[in-house]
Amino acid sequence: MNPVDVAGLPVGDGHPPRIMGVLNMSVESNYDPSTWGDVDGAVDHAERMAAEGADIIDVGLQSSNPKNPWQAVDTELERLERALEVVDRADCDAVWSIETRYAEVADEALARGFDMVNDVCGFADPDMPDVCEKHDAAVVKMASPPDIQSPGHLRSIDDCFAALARGGFTEKTIIDPAFGGWYDEKTYEDNWEMFRRLREFRAFNRPMLTATNREDFLGEIADRPDTEDQLAVSLAAATMEVERGADIIRTHDVPETADVAAVADFLGDRRAIESGPAAHEGEDEAGVHAAELTGVTPREVARNTALREHDGIDPAEAVTLTFAAGDLPAAAHEELMTVGGEHGLLVASGDAGDTIPADEVETAADESEGGQGDSPAGEGTFVSGTLAAYEDALPELSGRPGLEALARAIREAIDREQL
Structure with a gap:
């Protein structure tokens, strides 16, 4: 801003x-x-x-x-x-x-x-x-x-x-x-x-x-x-x-x-960076500033692209939506992993029977495996991807036993976030 x-x-x-x-x-x-x-x-x-x-x-x-x-x-x-x-x-x-x-x-x-x-x-x-x-x-x-x-x-x-x-x-x-x-x-x-x-x-x-x-x-x-x-x-x-x-x-x-x-x-989550003067020798960047925008939706991306020149990337390809699901049956989890892999969705799900010892929590987090000390490792399912990826995957997720709630949440988000 x-x-x-x-x-x-x-x-x-x-x-x-x-x-x-x-x-x-x-x-x-x-x-x-x-x-x-x-x-x-x-x-x-x-x-x-x-x-x-x-x-x-x-x-x-x-x-x-x-x-x-x-x-x-x-x-x-x-x-x-x-x-x-x-x-x-x-x-x-x-x-x-x-x-x-x-x-x-x-x-x-x-x-x-x-x-x-x-x-x-x-x-x-x-x-x-x-x-x-x-x-x-x-x-x-x-x-x-x-x-x-x-x-x-x-x-x-x-x-x-x-x-x-x-x-x-x-x-x-x-x-x-x-x-x-x-x-x-x-x-x-x-x-x-x-x-x-x-x-x-x-x-x-x-x-x-x-x-x-x-x-x-x-x-x-x-x-x-x-x-x-x-x-x-x-x-x-x-x-x-x-x-x-x-x-x-x-x-x-x-x-x-x-x-x-x-x-x-x-x-x-307001995050902004303002440069100091002369960040590099011979350059005066006083007043240059940058900020991370949180909670960005495809509609906000579209607002921005309508007001200024852009590189032509579809907002649906630029914005990530994330969902959490719990208690998925094993078969549904495997189907979700397969569909996600085919359409570019990140799917992360832990086995509720596995645990991570407390002294390994930090290492596990660094490796993006999640978990809490001596508790189920990553219990639940985390799904993340672009709007376009969800649109492609939704027909295959809809009607699948055990995935109805997730498919409905995805469909509602697509309806809400689209122009």
């Missing part, structure tokens, strides 16, 4: 996930704990969030909730004056973000103290990219139709992906897939599907912001319909967002979210 410098705060690969605290200064905003009509209260709230772990404070001038009417640019400009007073008075080191859909508001805010823009209409105002580039400011581009009055009014992941691609990016653009319910166009099911496939947005190779805090589509899962009861589900989601590629977590609950994001980052 190409890192972005946000007013001196690096965001992206090689850096911890950043926490964006919400500070609403619009009277129509629906979540009271983050809404402040008076400057004194807003200053206190901003300082508290920064002390609790907010790297960025996102100041909203109007609600993007579809339940509330949209506000014209003059209303935002009027409210901006109070927001600028908060920026001037607050004693904190956080980056200041202005949430707006208007280039005119962004220009004024960036000129007078704000550091970045959170554009909830995804460049619906065509002047927004030029304004942000003029100020050398980072900008969040939320997936949205080209309609200044309809932030986020999209449904499917494909719609969101296309909206982000439309109109291009600045050098410092951060993407936001746009979770939430927008005039009933995006259902809980749509949000769940996009969440499961969040990694696909890594194809843009840009830092990603997620904003799912206290969203009803999370509360529905745990039967927590009321906003005030949705902290736990929000924190659970935040850990997975970090794991799936989010670089900024936007939240009303700063200290709790900062804690879970730190744990998810430290113990998760």
